[in-house]
Amino acid sequence: MNIQHVILGFLTERPMSGYDIKQMMENSVAYFFDASFGAIYPALKRMEKEGYIEKEVVQQEGKPNKNLYVITNRGKEEFLNYMESPLNPTLIRSDLLIRIFFGRYTSKENITKWLKMEEQKAMDQLEHLNQIKEKYPDMDSFKKMTLLYGIDSAQFTLKWIENELSKLRKGDE
């Protein structure tokens, strides 16, 4: 899986601009996949050249012009091929856990600080996902499934952090 497949997935649902795609990602898959504009725009150009998508320029009032991309049959085929291809392993790279792993080489204050930062993130995440859940009650069952995963895993993270923070406090006594 790469950014191209994810973009094709979104364009299968409806035509979008690069900007739209970025926004959609933030509101849906951001907690298990993210991409920058510097990745999205070149990918769209490449995909147009390869015939997976087609560009349509849309004039807008009070806003800049928009390049709306529509998926082609070739693009749909490519996306469905991806959906049948072998599953790739999940990639995780956690700076927080690496630092905790080597925690004896820093202060407890630092570790507490990092855990609290992560706690805040998880709380924001949780709130954001709960809002999404209420705002789009008509999501299909698969999107609900990933949304639920996001909510549950944020709650799991929060519990783990709370537990570890209390252990650190006990260590001080």
Added chain:
Amino acid sequence: MNIQHVILGFLTERPMSGYDIKQMMENSVAYFFDASFGAIYPALKRMEKEGYIEKEVVQQEGKPNKNLYVITNRGKEEFLNYMESPLNPTLIRSDLLIRIFFGRYTSKENITKWLKMEEQKAMDQLEHLNQIKEKYPDMDSFKKMTLLYGIDSAQFTLKWIENELSKLRKGDE
């Protein structure tokens, strides 16, 4: 954080070869950080050139020679600098969740298959981490903290998968 910092962390604990480092990673941080030989060996060369580590060639019987790397004071300083630097966000890229998100464009059989593959992985992971836990009871409290995270998150994943699999089965009735 990059591979260099992780290597410096391991070499702070004891001198190691590239091969040793790779093995250590598999047995400790693999579920939140991984690196291939093609990343480790060039990193060691670079770090030696920059004076963070020093090479010592060790003759072995019945085994190839080993390049044992020892951390220098400069290397220790660099590692401690990293430990004080701003925390980087966690990177996650899950092909499984992307495919579930776009699940309506594939078969339930595929989704079930992928979930079962992930389930098997989580079970293997759990067994592996439990073995590590028993094998090294004298780990410092920070390493235990990350190990516990690994065990708990594998259990969380298992529960989520079981739940989703049963939902998929219900949908068939």
Added chain:
DNA sequence: CGGACCATGTAAGTCGTTACATGATTGC
């Protein structure tokens, strides 16, 4: 005798990030 383990390394290619560049509108 074949596969797993030990051990190191390079080269080509992929894929992405960050920063820069531009510029209009809307709301505080």
Added chain:
DNA sequence: GCAATCATGTAACGACTTACATGGTCCG
């Protein structure tokens, strides 16, 4: 007036991955 939102794009750079290349030992 300044920040945020809308909107697109490039260029330089970084950081890997995969595949190739080599070769010995140990075990069944």
